[in-house]
Amino acid sequence: MELRRLNGHGLSLTMNLRDQVLERGYALMPTWRPERSAGDVATSLGEPLSLGGRDPVHALAPAAKETSTPNTYSGLYGVQGFPFHTDMAHWRVPPRYLMLRCVVGFREVPTMLIDGAELAREVGLKLLARAIVRPRRPVLGQLPLLRIYQPMEEGAILRWDEVFIKPASRAGDEGSAQFREMLSHCKYRSIVLAAPGDTLVIDNWRMLHARASVPSGCEGRKLERVYLGRLH
Numbered sequence: 001m002e003l004r005r006l007n008g009h010g011l012s013l014t015m016n017l018r019d020q021v022l023e024r025g026y027a028l029m030p031t032w033r034p035e036r037s038a039g040d041v042a043t044s045l046g047e048p049l050s051l052g053g054r055d056p057v058h059a060l061a062p063a064a065k066e067t068s069t070p071n072t073y074s075g076l077y078g079v080q081g082f083p084f085h086t087d088m089a090h091w092r093v094p095p096r097y098l099m100l101r102c103v104v105g106f107r108e109v110p111t112m113l114i115d116g117a118e119l120a121r122e123v124g125l126k127l128l129a130r131a132i133v134r135p136r137r138p139v140l141g142q143l144p145l146l147r148i149y150q151p152m153e154e155g156a157i158l159r160w161d162e163v164f165i166k167p168a169s170r171a172g173d174e175g176s177a178q179f180r181e182m183l184s185h186c187k188y189r190s191i192v193l194a195a196p197g198d199t200l201v202i203d204n205w206r207m208l209h210a211r212a213s214v215p216s217g218c219e220g221r222k223l224e225r226v227y228l229g230r231l232h
Ligand SMILES: [Fe+2]
Pocket: 085, 086, 087, 209
């Protein structure tokens, strides 16, 4: 893989990582520096975000519905597959990039990706830019009005999450219904993070992701997640 061949050439590596993420929406680096911590790797790739001043590295592990916080994906879906979504879709400006890194992995539990920008073009950018949605629950005491497709100075934010946001206008209803319909027929890519150090960087303003269901025997899956504001 292109990025592996560049191992040892730090600058070229990170330039190529960003190019690849911007071009394809994601980049996979198999067994990427498994001896280093997720925090170190994230810092070498971009600018880690500490949400609310907390540790930028989040441990992700399958959890049964009963033992999870309500209103989280695990609380709602447990070890079932998660629906496709972008992360922090209920924020005005969701984190741009997301890094997932394997600690303990299983081929049986892939991370699935869909190019949301492509999907949005098929649905119609005009409709989605008018499609007003809002968080289901207040964010910092507020329920901001957001758009499924939100052009920005540089690029655009695509937000999709049926758990955390809901339509808040007629165009919001229509855009959500059409997007959901298109999504249900959409082909996805399965990315396997199975070996320690397998690292996936996703453009969270563009790609939808989902976790496959966790069959018995794979409950020990462990990933680390870091949000990145930008890539070097
Ligand atoms: Fe997610």
